[in-house]
Structure formats: C-alpha cells, structure tokens
Amino acid sequence: MKKAFLILFSTLLLICFVPNVYAKKLDIDLPKVTEHEKIKIYLFRGKGCTHCYDFLTFFNNHSQQLKKYIEIVSYETYKDNQELKNKVNDFLNITDEKERQSVPLIVVGNWHTLGFVESDGIKIIEEALKQYQNDEYVDEVSRIIQEENVSHNPETLQQACDAEGIVRNSNTILIVIFAVMLLSIGAIIFAVKKK
Numbered sequence: 784m785k786k787a788f789l790i791l792f793s794t795l796l797l798i799c800f801v802p803n804v805y806a807k808k809l810d811i812d813l814p815k816v817t818e819h820e821k822i823k824i825y826l827f828r829g830k831g832c833t834h835c836y837d838f839l840t841f842f843n844n845h846s847q848q849l850k851k852y853i854e855i856v857s858y859e860t861y862k863d864n865q866e867l868k869n870k871v872n873d874f875l876n877i878t879d880e881k882e883r884q885s886v887p888l889i890v891v892g893n894w895h896t897l898g899f900v901e902s903d904g905i906k907i908i909e910e911a912l913k914q915y916q917n918d919e920y921v922d923e924v925s926r927i928i929q930e931e932n933v934s935h936n937p938e939t940l941q942q943a944c945d946a947e948g949i950v951r952n953s954n955t956i957l958i959v960i961f962a963v964m965l966l967s968i969g970a971i972i973f974a975v976k977k978k
Contacts, residue, residue, distance in 0.1 A: 808848060809848060813852065817915075819916070820922075821852060822920065823855075826855060826857045826888075827868045827871070828887050829861040831861075834898055835899070837900065837901060839940070839943055839944050840944075852911065852915050856937050856938070856939070864936055870931050874893075874923060875890070882897060892910075
C-alpha cells in the first residue's frame with residue numbers, strides 16, 4: 784500500500800508540474816481588445832535554422848495568450864520567397880550582404896530585428912502591442928507585396944511549426960497526459976488491491 788501511495792503522490796506532483804511548464808503565461812500587460820486589425824509579425828526564416836526554430840517555439844508556446852492581438856506570418860527563404868525578402872531588405876535599408884542573407888529577419892510594421900534568442904520574444908511582442916494601439920500602423924510587408932506585385936508563399940505559425948517538427952502547444956496534450964496518468968494510477972491501485 785505504501786508503494787501505491789508513493790506512486791500516487793509522485794504522479795500528483797507531476798500533474799501539478801506539467802501544466803505549469805506548458806502553460807507559462809507571459810508577464811505582459813495586454814491592452815484592451817479593440818477593432819484594430821491584428822498586427823502581423825513577419826518571420827523570414829530558413830528551414831533548419833536554430834534561431835528560427837526558437838522563434839517558432841516561443842510564439843507557438845504563447846500563441847493562445849496573444850491570438851487576439853497578433854498573427855505570425857512566416858516566409859521560408861532558403862527555397863522560396865527570396866524576392867520578397869530582398870524587397871523587404873531594401874525597404875528596411877539593410878545593405879550589408881551578410882545581413883541581407885541572415886535569418887531570422889523579423890518585421891513588425893517598419894520595425895525589424897535580425898536573429899532571435901528567447902529574450903527577444905518579449906521585445907517583439909511589446910513592439911507588436913505598441914503597433915496594435917497605433918491608429919497609423921501600416922503593414923509594410925503587405926504593402927510591398929501589393930505595390931511591387933511580388934510572388935510569395937506565406938505560412939501560418941502552425942504550418943511553419945509543422946514544417947520544423949515543432950509539436951503543437953495544446954491543452955489536448957495535457958489532457959492526454961493527465962488521462963494516461965489517471966489510468967496508470969487506477970491500474971496500480973487495482974493491482975495492489977487484487978494481491
């Protein structure tokens with residue numbers, strides 16, 4: 784019976800720990816939801832790029848909290864979308880050849896950053912939320928696509944995550960884990976009582 788109790792106690796601790804890992808909320812003051820269009824955060828990425836992968840993972844993990852304010856639009860640039868990336872580089876005045884080839888390039892309105900580490904996520908979100916509250920916000924990448932008639936092949940956040948093998952951040956995963964744990968506990972208790 785002591786073994787069953789220890790297993791039950793350990794499982795309950797795990798159940799309490801797992802949701803906190805997956806559901807960690809960002810410590811950001813979100814503005815009031817308005818009629819303003821969602822702000823597009825553009826990710827120009829390369830398949831297999833570790834910093835691009837980190838960007839996708841970060842925003843995948845926080846997409847539920849931010850879905851009323853922002854939308855991630857991804858452009859894979861190693862095989863496609865190079866003309867669009869070049870036009871965006873020109874608009875942003877990125878002239879250094881190494882920087883022009885660098886990914887990830889992240890664009891919000893006329894603001895941009897090159898590269899990504901997790902601490903950049905907050906900075907990008909803050910910029911997007913600032914633009915969300917700006918009535919003069921212009922989606923510059925969309926404008927470039929329309930005015931320059933540039934062919935493009937966009938991906939949603941989920942499509943980009945799927946392409947990189949990033950598991951969807953979903954409460955379904957937590958429910959499945961919880962159900963498996965409960966069934967395991969039930970089986971252990973049943974086995975102990977049967978002895």
